[in-house]
Amino acid sequence: MSLVESSLLPSDAVYRQVVPAGEPWIHEVRRGQFFRIVDLGGNQAADTLFYNAHDYSDRYSAQDTIQNQGNLYLTTGTRLMSTGGTLLLTIVADTCGRHDTLGGACANESNMVRYAIEKRHMHACRSSFLKAVIEWGRGMDKRDIANNINFFMNVPVTPEGGLTFEDGISEPGKYVEMRAETDVVALISNCPQLNNPCNAYNPTPVEVMIWNPRD
Ligand SMILES: [Zn+2]
Numbered sequence: 478m479s480l481v482e483s484s485l486l487p488s489d490a491v492y493r494q495v496v497p498a499g500e501p502w503i504h505e506v507r508r509g510q511f512f513r514i515v516d517l518g519g520n521q522a523a524d525t526l527f528y529n530a531h532d533y534s535d536r537y538s539a540q541d542t543i544q545n546q547g548n549l550y551l552t553t554g555t556r557l558m559s560t561g562g563t564l565l566l567t568i569v570a571d572t573c574g575r576h577d578t579l580g581g582a583c584a585n586e587s588n589m590v591r592y593a594i595e596k597r598h599m600h601a602c603r604s605s606f607l608k609a610v611i612e613w614g615r616g617m618d619k620r621d622i623a624n625n626i627n628f629f630m631n632v633p634v635t636p637e638g639g640l641t642f643e644d645g646i647s648e649p650g651k652y653v654e655m656r657a658e659t660d661v662v663a664l665i666s667n668c669p670q671l672n673n674p675c676n677a678y679n680p681t682p683v684e685v686m687i688w689n690p691r692d
Pocket residue numbers: 524582583584601602603668669670
């Protein structure tokens with residue numbers, strides 16, 4: 478793990494927004510801008526999708542990102558690639574050290590299959606994503622909700638290739654920061670999951686911040 482701090486000050490940010498536990502957030506980040514997500518309470522999964530702002534069908538690809546860096550975990554230096562081969566963002570600072578892109582987003586269906594039939598109507602990330610893009614009203618719909626990143630979520634891969642949702646390694650105030658390499662749309666579902674340790678069974682807010690390009 479490579480822990481790298483940012484020199485950008487929250488007081489210089491041009492945009493700041495706290496995203497409450499369980500809520501979605503969608504916003505454009507322009508080329509050259511810096512985009513930070515802060516885990517305010519610790520051990521909170523921020524399920525995140527990115528799109529090329531000029532073509533929403535050109536979206537974040539876990540497979541291309543993993544292939545590009547030859548590693549399963551995301552951290553400082555990771556180049557977030559799209560399905561069309563576009564470099565969307567680069568992770569430039571990370572005080573948590575590891576982020577998941579294999580575990581996917583929670584959904585009503587997967588909650589029911591993984592946990593219990595009664596979990597079906599619990600609030601889930603896929604519904605949050607869908608609600609956000611529909612309210613945003615720019616033509617995105619269910620087919621645009623593809624593979625995502627789980628910032629601050631710990632999903633270690635065993636030597637046999639197994640996936641396990643483990644207790645988080647993040648703490649209050651840890652953050653991940655990216656530089657947009659093209660104009661992107663960022664969509665976050667601040668995960669409401671209560672059935673596995675990804676949110677320490679207690680979802681908490683995250684804060685998003687944006688800075689303008691450096692001279
Ligand atoms: Zn979730």
